[in-house]
Amino acid sequence: MEITQFSMEEILDPTNIIEGKRYEFILDVEIDEEDELYHEAGIEIRVLIAEKGEEPFILNYFIMEKAEGEYLDFALEDDELEEILAFCKEEMAKA
Numbered sequence: 286m287e288i289t290q291f292s293m294e295e296i297l298d299p300t301n302i303i304e305g306k307r308y309e310f311i312l313d314v315e316i317d318e319e320d321e322l323y324h325e326a327g328i329e330i331r332v333l334i335a336e337k338g339e340e341p342f343i344l345n346y347f348i349m350e351k352a353e354g355e356y357l358d359f360a361l362e363d364d365e366l367e368e369i370l371a372f373c374k375e376e377m378a379k380a
Contacts, residue, residue: 291312296309305336305338306336309332311331312372313351321359324352327350343370
């Protein structure tokens with residue numbers, strides 16, 4: 286899996302109910318044709334990251350097929366999640 290493009294947006298909480306910060310990342314990823322996640326039109330991973338004093342962590346993620354915009358019912362492997370979290374943390378540090 287290789288992240289080819291991304292967008293990042295801070296999710297604002299006007300009620301101040303949520304402690305810390307929340308970010309949404311939309312990641313365009315390139316998947317090897319041999320991988321079960323592979324789709325010809327490509328996939329996106331929507332990742333919700335929480336930052337609350339300690340290390341940022343993944344709250345949730347959703348995998349979408351780009352052509353139809355349909356959610357795919359797949360779970361990422363631990364090493365893939367670590368790679369995504371490392372990428373997101375690096376981008377958050379730049380912001």
